[in-house]
Amino acid sequence: MSFGKLSASTLAIAAVSATAAVAQSRENVQIAGSSTVLPYANIVAEAFGENFDYPTPVVESGGSSAGLRRFCEGIGENTIDIANASRAIRPSEQEACAEAGVTDIIEVRIGYDGIVFASDINGPDFAFTPAQWYNALAEQVIRDGELVDNPVANWSEVDASLPDQEILALIPGTNHGTREVFEENVILAGCEESGAYEQLVELNGGDEDMAEAQCMTVRTDEAVVEIQGDYTETLNRLQADPNAIGVFGLAFYEQNTNALKVATMSGVTPSTETIASGEYPVSRPLYFYIKGAHIPVIPGLKDFARFFVSDPIAGPNGPLAQYGLVSDPELAQVQQTVEKEDSMEMPN
Amino acid sequence: MTDAQADGRPEGRPANSILTPTRRMKRRKAAEKRFKLYGMIAVTVGILALVFLLTSILGRGLSAFEQTMVEIPVELPAETLDPEGNRDPAEMQRVTTFSYAPLVADALADVIAAEAIEIEGLEPSDLGGFISQEAAAQLRNFVLANPEAVGTTLEAELLAGGRIDGYMKGRVTMETAALDSNVSVEQLRLADALEEAGYLKTSFNWDFITAPDASDQRPEAAGLGVAILGSFYMMIVVLVLALPIGVAASIYLEEFAPKNRLTDIIEVNISNLAAVPSIVFGILGLAIFINFMGLPQSAPIVGGLVLTLMTLPTIIIATRAALKAVPPSIRDAALGVGASKMQSVFHHVLPLAMPGILTGTIIGLAQALGETAPLLLIGMVAFVREYPDAPPEGFFDPASALPVQVYNWTQRADPAFVERASGAIIVLLVFLVLMNTVAVILRRRLERRW
Incomplete structure (x- = not known):
């Protein structure tokens, strides 16, 4: 084999690959996004592949923000069709989408996910309120009318009713959609509940945004560990340090009830029922976003979306609910949205 | 001479004999010994790390190459699987795996009745989770490939559920099952009873090497x-x-x-x-x-x-x-x-x-x-x-x-x-x-x- 032949064959291979790539059109639905939605998307993709003639969709993880960023890269077969998100799309993201030509976005709410607080199975029981979490985790708290660095180090210092255990909270990192919900539904709610919010507004001379930001700033000392990875990482940390209290999705807890003990929030035990009824306060909707422009091009895209929100899948007795998703009480409305391909309105 | 006597040299040997270790020579030899020791320690640490890694991986992973299967006769009723009655695969494709899943639970119930297995507190809902959800897909694929099998009874070999499989391999115990929301102690007792009656078998798991990945609900079906x-x-x-x-x-x-x-x-x-x-x-x-x-x-x-x-x-x-x-x-x-x-x-x-x-x-x-x-x-x-x-x-x-x-x-x-x-x-x-x-x-x- 000579050098000339070698380079010629290399070029030939490169040429063949390039032409083949152009000639080929994608047959599978391509999905990326939230790791919270991932198991549900996997379950639906698997059932979809089993029951339809279309190939099983390819589902990637990577987080809500990364998924939406890729979703907004543009239109075409080498961009994704569906972005999973554990939070609603932000106006800024929608604008980025529109700039890249992705104007036709269909928002599909698949159900609700509870956020639970769990500790080691052998540890003491915890019964929390949002106010206690605020007092334990806020970076600065008000003592005698002045803002001071949070001095508490033990749950019993936060509230005498809590067990005598060092504060060590494993909370999701800022790359997770869960973090936003945690800050708003637990920390900020606790801030308001404990009355600290009003005092902060007063201290800041009526600046509500400032007070809100101060409420939601979580301390960064050794009492808090931000988990960048998945819930499995939180679980591993928790098993290594039995003092820790971790933030998990309800579905993850349901799969690991033999290792975790769940805490009540404001006296309510988290379960699909209490979340559906709204009694359990910390939950958030889960979404996926479809690129409208891809529906006529990618085979099976609409069928997949329709299948995802159909009653046997996303309904209260479907496999998703079995895995821990709180099914959407307004599922019929969501099904209508998918059927009519109703796009979202652009933010002004 | 006073120097030489101080280092304990016997009389009669020249002062510079290599057989007489001088202080310098002793130091060099000791250094060499120490270096050998360091080397041996380094190798031992490496080997220990490797042994630890391998035992932990093999200990956890070897069981993946075995799989618990449930061998039971499954009825394939024509009225649910082929409502039109034409045995046309295109029509039968409309019957989804959701219609097949109850067949598996029914088959298990039949076996329990036939063997007169009685387990206190066993709920009908426990039967559904006993066998993998993959089983419904397995059955459907079989029926679509062999439409003539509809209406007969199939001797099926189905995957046991992930927790049941874990129980057979010792990963799940009665204690953990009591705390686990995905498996009940009754299901594990049923597994014991079925194993005794010869319906539960563990065999080499070729599917682990050949099957595709499976969703989060079916760890037992996931393959490479x-x-x-x-x-x-x-x-x-x-x-x-x-x-x-x-x-x-x-x-x-x-x-x-x-x-x-x-x-x-x-x-x-x-x-x-x-x-x-x-x-x-x-x-x-x-x-x-x-x-x-x-x-x-x-x-x-x-x-x-x-x-x-x-x-x-x-x-x-x-x-x-x-x-x-x-x-x-x-x-x-x-x-x-x-x-x-x-x-x-x-x-x-x-x-x-x-x-x-x-x-x-x-x-x-x-x-x-x-x-x-x-x-x-x-x-x-x-x-x-x-x-x-x-x-x-x-x-x-x-x-x-x-x-x-x-x-x-x-x-x-x-x-x-x-x-x-x-x-x-x-x-x-x-x-x-x-x-x-x-x-x-x-x-x-x-x-x-x-």
């Missing part, structure tokens, strides 16, 4: 088929591209290129490239192959191209070392009898350098096989259930890869996936050991010394 194929396709791409390019580049640089500023810069940069973190190649791959060239996402061709870029420096460095090791006398002799420069290289130098080149290539491939980070950005870290087609079209179909499968499984919530992930690590290690063994054998067989 797509991942192994994807890794294999990528290795083909890497081999086909990296070997010729790498060897051609190194032959030119080593034998033909003039030694000047430019070739020096190239040389330094090749060495630099070898040390670039692999994720960087992923970013590059995303920008060039997917965004610019428009190649599909999650495809082994893109993975292969990215890994080629990553492997090239390794191959070039190894090849150049192998070429350098061929003594100049060989070249001189060839040139001396009138061979052209190219003839001397291709007839004499390259064959002699071949063992080194092959070893370098195989080690580069082994490195590429274990790489996950660059695949993250090109969409190969994904849930893929469809087998890619045969090459060359298959290079463009979505696929996963072995290390990616390990990564994916470690992130799943169900603890049963820990076993699968460790099993996948074992498979990956077996491949790596095989490749490295081939490299060692080739080197032993073909190597020539001067």
